[in-house]
Amino acid sequence: MTTDRPHTRDAHPGSDAAWREELVLALRARDVDGARIGEVLAEVDEHCRASGEDAAEAFGDPAAYAAARTVDEHDPSDRSPRRSPSVRQAVAHLPSLLGLLLVVACAGRTTVPVTVGWLLAAALYPVAATLVVHVVLDAALTGRSRRGLVVAWALLTATSVAALAAVLLLPGVLVTLPRTVALVGGGTLLVAGALVATRSAVRSPDADVVSRPWDDPADVRRRNVRAGVLAAWLLPAMAVVGYAGLTALDAALTALAG
Amino acid sequence: MTTNPWPGEWMRGVLDLCVLAVLAEGRTYGYAVAARLDELGLGTIKGGTLYPLLARLEEAGHVTTHWEAGDGGPGRKYFALTAAGRAALAARADAWRTFAALTTTITSAATAPPAVDAAVDAAADAAAEPATGAPAGRPPNPQEPR
Numbered sequence: 001m002t003t004d005r006p007h008t009r010d011a012h013p014g015s016d017a018a019w020r021e022e023l024v025l026a027l028r029a030r031d032v033d034g035a036r037i038g039e040v041l042a043e044v045d046e047h048c049r050a051s052g053e054d055a056a057e058a059f060g061d062p063a064a065y066a067a068a069r070t071v072d073e074h075d076p077s078d079r080s081p082r083r084s085p086s087v088r089q090a091v092a093h094l095p096s097l098l099g100l101l102l103v104v105a106c107a108g109r110t111t112v113p114v115t116v117g118w119l120l121a122a123a124l125y126p127v128a129a130t131l132v133v134h135v136v137l138d139a140a141l142t143g144r145s146r147r148g149l150v151v152a153w154a155l156l157t158a159t160s161v162a163a164l165a166a167v168l169l170l171p172g173v174l175v176t177l178p179r180t181v182a183l184v185g186g187g188t189l190l191v192a193g194a195l196v197a198t199r200s201a202v203r204s205p206d207a208d209v210v211s212r213p214w215d216d217p218a219d220v221r222r223r224n225v226r227a228g229v230l231a232a233w234l235l236p237a238m239a240v241v242g243y244a245g246l247t248a249l250d251a252a253l254t255a256l257a258g
Numbered sequence: 259m260t261t262n263p264w265p266g267e268w269m270r271g272v273l274d275l276c277v278l279a280v281l282a283e284g285r286t287y288g289y290a291v292a293a294r295l296d297e298l299g300l301g302t303i304k305g306g307t308l309y310p311l312l313a314r315l316e317e318a319g320h321v322t323t324h325w326e327a328g329d330g331g332p333g334r335k336y337f338a339l340t341a342a343g344r345a346a347l348a349a350r351a352d353a354w355r356t357f358a359a360l361t362t363t364i365t366s367a368a369t370a371p372p373a374v375d376a377a378v379d380a381a382a383d384a385a386a387e388p389a390t391g392a393p394a395g396r397p398p399n400p401q402e403p404r
Contacts, residue, residue, distance in 0.1 A: 039307075039335075043288060046334055047305040051291035058305035068310040138297075213325040214333045 019055040019062050020044070022145055024210060029137040034208040035133035040069055042212050063140065091126055096193035097123050097236045102105070102177075102186030104242040108250030112182040117170030121163035128159035190236045201228025262301035269300070274311055275354055276300060278339065278347040285338035288312065312337055320346050358386060 020041060027037045044055055051058060059065045101122050105112045132152045139148020153244070200206065205224035262269070280286070280294045315321045320343030325333045339347070356366070376388045 042333060043309050043335055044305070046287070047289050047309070049303070050287075051292070053305075059309075060304070060306040065306050065310075068306065069313065071310070212333070213335070214327070 004051060016048070019164045022062040022140070023055075023059075023066055025137070025140040025145060026063045027070070029140040030066060030070045032066075032070060034210045035213075038211045038215070039213050041210065044153045076097050093126055093193070093235070094123065095189045097125060099186040099189030099193065100235050100239045100242070102182045103190065103239040104246060106183045106186070107243050107246030109180050112179065113173045114175050115167065115170060116172045116174060117166040117168065119174070120166040120170060124159050124163050124166070124239075128155055131155055186239070190239055194232045194236050197232030198229050201225055201232055207231065263299070264301060269402070273300075273303070273307070274315065275347070275350050277308070277311060277315065278320065278343055278352070281337055281339040282344065283346055285336050287334050289335050291337070297335075315343065318346075319343070 023041070023044070024037055027040065032040075044059060047053075047058055048055055055062075098119075101118070102112065108242070132155050135151050135155065136145075136148045139145055139151070202225055205221065205228050207224040207227035207228055209220065209223045211220040259306050276295055276298075277291060280291050280298075283294075286294070288305065288308060290312060292305070295301075295303050312323075316323055316337075321337045322340055323335055323337050325335050327333055355365065
């Protein structure tokens with residue numbers, strides 16, 4: 001009769017945690033849903049616990065294992081869109097992003113000049129964010145996560161440089177907003193975007209958290225709703241932090257100058 | 259730990275059949291299947307090979323799975339053979355036995371001393387006759403004395 005080997009390792013030692021993260025990323029890149037990812041992870045955990053092996057020893061390269069687990073499910077001729085974000089989805093966040101920039105621009109100012117370069121810079125970020133997600137997921141598919149992160153950082157840096165260049169080279173003022181108008185307008189855009197996203201997250205959660213086979217489905221749905229609501233309020237939270245930080249910095253610089 | 263004593267291409271051809279055979283002994287979990295195959299002499303089967311195979315068997319309807327609470331752990335996935343799996347095992351095992359007998363015949367004829375040729379011929383005829391869907395008779399051996 002088969003008996004399990006004595007436990008020689010912790011459930012998730014450091015290297016195994018990194019292995020699991022790479023597996024999750026590689027499975028996500030193959031559009032595997034959270035419940036299935038949770039099941040694959042649970043199998044890995046169970047096998048490692050029983051055999052005393054670590055995940056890399058028992059299952060090999062995480063990207064190759066993700067490919068082996070999806071080889072029959074993923075038809076290469078399938079051209080249906082992946083669940084990874086599209087440019088259109090990212091552009092849908094543009095009003096909220098403009099709200100964020102308006103609110104942050106109010107810190108330490110009495111008026112906010114909205115320039116052509118400023119609007120162009122605001123539009124660059126959703127596109128760059130979409131590209132970054134695609135680069136990271138595609139890198140995970142081939143087991144080159146580290147290279148993917150380097151490319152992602154390079155993309156973000158290039159976007160920031162382009163945004164700065166747009167602001168400096170296109171200074172034509174479209175409209176100058178009083179501080180209160182900019183603050184209320186920006187806040188309204190942010191809150192409206194967050195409320196719409198919250199309503200959507202509660203009614204039909206878009207989030208797909210990793211869940212284990214024995215998890216209560218009601219609890220999994222609650223976690224999906226929570227993840228969606230948290231994501232919905234991310235930009236407003238960033239606006240508050242950015243506004244508070246810049247206001248404090250401005251006050252500190254004024255005090256030092258005085 | 260046992261290392262794998264058999265060539266990879268042989269294992270690829272026969273592993274799913276051996277896994278079905280182990281599952282025919284009763285429902286069990288992934289590591290126990292690997293350990294049983296090791297115990298039977300097939301060598302170490304890594305999780306990275308075993309679980310995708312089990313997933314394919316599940317997808318084909320040859321096994322069913324369910325999770326049970328584990329001892330001191332979060333859970334354990336059990337695999338059980340279905341009627342379709344049992345039928346697939348019987349059919350493939352029969353074909354495999356025929357194939358193995360045929361290979362034995364071919365290789366024995368090529369390597370055995372002449373004195374045992376007659377016995378080999380008799381064994382080949384016996385192996386080929388009851389086979390379902392197997393090639394009739396043994397293939398001609400150009401090295402065999404007529």
